Each structure stands twice: as structure tokens, then as C-alpha cells.
Amino acid sequence: MKYKNAQDILPDHLLRELQQYVSGETMYVPNRGKEKKSWGEASGARDFYQKRNAENHILSYEIRTRKGEMP
Template sequence: MKYEKAQEILPQDLINKIQEFMDGGYLYIPKAETNKRSWGDSTGIKKELNNRNNNIYKDFESGMKVDELSNKYYLVENSIRRILREHKKSNK
């Protein structure tokens, strides 16, 4: 997120009104609810993690053990177990 100068994007009467409440500080204006994206949507990481987790589950079903999955995917065993548990729960 980058800072914008209010005087470059807002009308002066709006700046004057804002200055009645806050003069000379930083003000964060959140995105409108309709413009919000969930975590990972803009970067694609959410999709990558879902693919990885699906692969972990497939490997588990084909006989790989938790410690082997941990080494293969560079995750601690507790994370592998959590992924397997969540995958089972979501596919019921």
C-alpha cells in the first residue's frame, strides 16, 4: 500500500471537512466490502497451497508415511497431520 497526497486526489471541500476531525495525521481508508479479496487471491498462493495439500493427501493415500511426507514437502509432521485431518474433514 502506498501513500497518496490528499490534495492530489480529493476535492478541497472534502479535505477541509476531514481536517475538522484530524489535522495533519495519517488516515487509513479501508477498501469497500465489494472490493475486498480474501487472502491469497491476488497472488495465487492460496491455489498453490491447495494443490500442495491435495498432493500431500494423494501421497498419503498411496502409502507414504507422515515422516516421509514431512521430508518431501519440508513441513513438520504436525503440519502434515493437520493438512490430512482438514482434507478428510472437507471431503466428507
């Protein structure tokens, strides 16, 4: 999330309107619903953990079958 100065982005009339509610504080503006990404999509964490978990599942299965724990 990047910090941007509202004065550099918003028209004066909108900035004055916002200042009636919040002034001199940091404010978070969420993405529109359609633009929202699911957890880990932007950072790649979702793919990383899915791949890691799949590899661990396969490894665990192989270890258990070698020990005779699974038919």
C-alpha cells in the same frame, strides 16, 4: 496497498472536512464491500496453499498405502 496524498486526490472541501478528524497522520481507507477480495486472492497465496496441501495429501496417502497402514 499504495500510499497516495489526499491533497492530490480529494476536492478541497472534502480534504478540509477530513482534517477536522485527522491531520498529518496516515489513514487507511478500506475497499467497498463488493470490491473486497478474500484472503490470498490478490497475491495468489490461496491458490498456492491449496495446491501444496492437495499434493501433500496425495503424497501422504501414497506413503501410508505403501507401508500397509491403509487398506
